[in-house]
Amino acid sequence: MTSTLRGHPGFRLLWVGDTIAQFGTAIASVVLPLLAVGVLHATPGQMGVLVAAETAAFLLIGLPAGAWVDRVRRRPLMIRMDLVRAALLLSIPVAGLLGVLSFTQLVVVALLVGTCTVFFDIAYQSYLPALVGRDHLMEGNAKLQASQSVAVFSGPALGGGLTGLIGAATTLAGTGLGYLASALCLSRITTDEPRPERLPDRNLRAEVAEGLRFVVTNRRLRAIAGCTASWNLFFGVQGAVLVLFMVRVLGLSPAAVGVVLGLTGVGGIVGAAVSARVIRVLGQARAIWLVPAVGALFGPLIPLAGPDWRLGLIVVGEVAIGFTGVVYNVAQISYRQAICPDHLLGRMNASIRFLVWGTLPLGALAGGALGTALGIRQTMWIAVAGWALSCLWVVFSPLRTEREITTEATEANGGHTTSNLAPRARTGGGLSSRRDAGPDHDVLG
Template sequence: MTTALCSHPGFRKLWAGDTIAQFGTAVGAIVLPLLAVAVLDVSSGEMGLLMAAESAAFLLIGLPAGAWVDRVRRRPLMIRMDLARAALLLSLPIAGWFGVLSLPQLVVVALLVGACTVFFDIGYQSYLPSLVGREHLMEGNAKLQASHSAARFAGPAIGGGLTQLVGAATALVSTGVGYLASALFLSRIRAEEPPPVRAEKPNLRAEVTEGLRFVFSERSLRAIVSCTATWNLFFGVQSAVFVLFLVRTVGLTEAVVGLVMALTSVGGILGAVLSARVIRLVGQARAIWLVPLAGSPFGILIPLARPGWPVGLLVLGLLVFSFASVVYNVAQVSFRQAICPDHLLGRMNANVRFIVFGTLPLGALAGGALGEWVGVRATCGCPWRAGSWLPSGWCSRPCAPCETPPLD
């Protein structure tokens, strides 16, 4: 990975703040569903509702958010969103300590934090080109993806361990602190941000339409959006029941759940480190479709996990998935940023995220419903019945289309 940006003071602060925030987010991503399972004993449908709430904001406010971001300076907006996310998440451990935590509060907090994340993510992706220059976008995105992958590696293990040690509610404090640290580092960036280009008579509908027209008039962007939206739809289905699958079906403890999810993030770290090399080897445009195509078949290994060594199948499947998704993200995000005019960056990123993340809550709701209907393992993708090549007694819990008896 190239190192030109390591001497860039503004990027170093952005990178440091984002890294700390990502660690907090990774801890929260495992602690929040564990909190719902351990403290509130939620059902598959309720877990699907909670997972849908985390990403519903992309669908609800994704389009106008881009126009709003293009009207303001991005760095101050990102700081405000970090502070809001910290306050919202810190309300959960307070409620837990007083014994008044409820599922409606979890859902509302997840929904509002998701709304703040919409503005933060659009702002960050639109701010990076002006901070580092378009010639350094690939390096900047690769470094930020490396931090994200490192957080996904260590965060779940930290979150699972903290949950087992001090309880899920208290473990969420680290996520709130991470957002506060991110706000602090962003506030110390001294690089001057260009003023936004404002229309004399702002028209929200016309601004949103202009952004949509740019996305859908570009054939390459249409293909990227379609690919990512489809991937995220089925990722949402799996995410709705994944923690339930690991805890109740595979029988893992909270700490082991965190460890397993951390191990899978090694693929993301490798993807971030090797992304520039892979993209140079196969070409940026080809990497956008070839890498996820090669990694997707390994997903069939995920629902084959059960107690003992078959947990390794899940880890292997997620390792390859993680590697492919990070290389894909570095390639396609850098491509999008490079071809988009500055004054449309917020709307372009918002419109893309509206579509590609808008499928996540739909998938999560579908995953919760499928978990109730056909069972958690089947929802994760297990297509085999007893009598097929899948060994008898493999499943630790039978699901509707799998008549294999449970293990003793």
């Protein structure tokens, strides 16, 4: 099937702008800690605070952010978030030149950049249906996931390389300029975006509750959220001991660890490239439960790896999980966008992200404790068993008996089907990253 969005000027600009922003996020997440260690000589305790600050916004403001996004036009909001992120990152080299750079500034910048990223990500997921129409959501999400996968795997390496070549502060300055370029791309989109209806007596708590209620009362969305949150919980368990497993059990050098992690990114990139085709063959609803169920079968290859010929097992297992994560994300993100009313898109996306990303730090803490108590390889087995169990949420949901979006699935949106929603959405035109989540190719959401 020939691509239909390559000729869509608005989507092309969104795609380029989002790609630049995703690279900026991936690069900054590595360069900020490198700057803290190399220039400010941060202690391990300080590094923990800095890394936590980078993702704290997802838990602190994830739910109300969705309500705020639904109150405003999404494209101008994304532009503002790009401009604020640019100013924040450019403040670091300026402070360095003036001799006033401090660790406190790094923490504040990390926290505020993370806050802007929360708003930007919720906004672009909520803006896409209005820009391209709901009948092109799978293609649009596949392309955006492809960019995200490339950024997740090459961004940290690029950031580390540039830091060694030109310095951390200069690299952050370049990243800030990249956010300005993203804002410029988004500002050139000419597709009209209607202003959200202003309702009297708005109540933030009630609006947040409405978004959560939409997710938990819809059996299909509840199953998707349960599967994704459970998978990410056990992914956090694995993430806590994965590097230790490769270094202490498999005997890999730090350079070899980097090569293995880079190779596992191939699965996510391939998944993004073929996801739309896979979903068309399987059916959108069927792909949501079948793809992760098949992917989980490859999970045991990871703890079965050894320091001999079995070393290749960890690469195969991680590639398969990466492929699974991206295809699943394209299917379920497109699915939930299609069945959600326009006025609830921001809150629905925020509610899902809050529920499924909130389990990652809990899993990491549990993984550290299990690794200490039971051992590294045993903890890896617990993680892959958890992935298999996570699939039960969707395997035993109404999605298992469906192929595509059904009338019942869209009952919360007035009973419209996907094809009926597409004209209404036109206005003229999930598996998180290894660095951010402790992988966006492996992590669901």
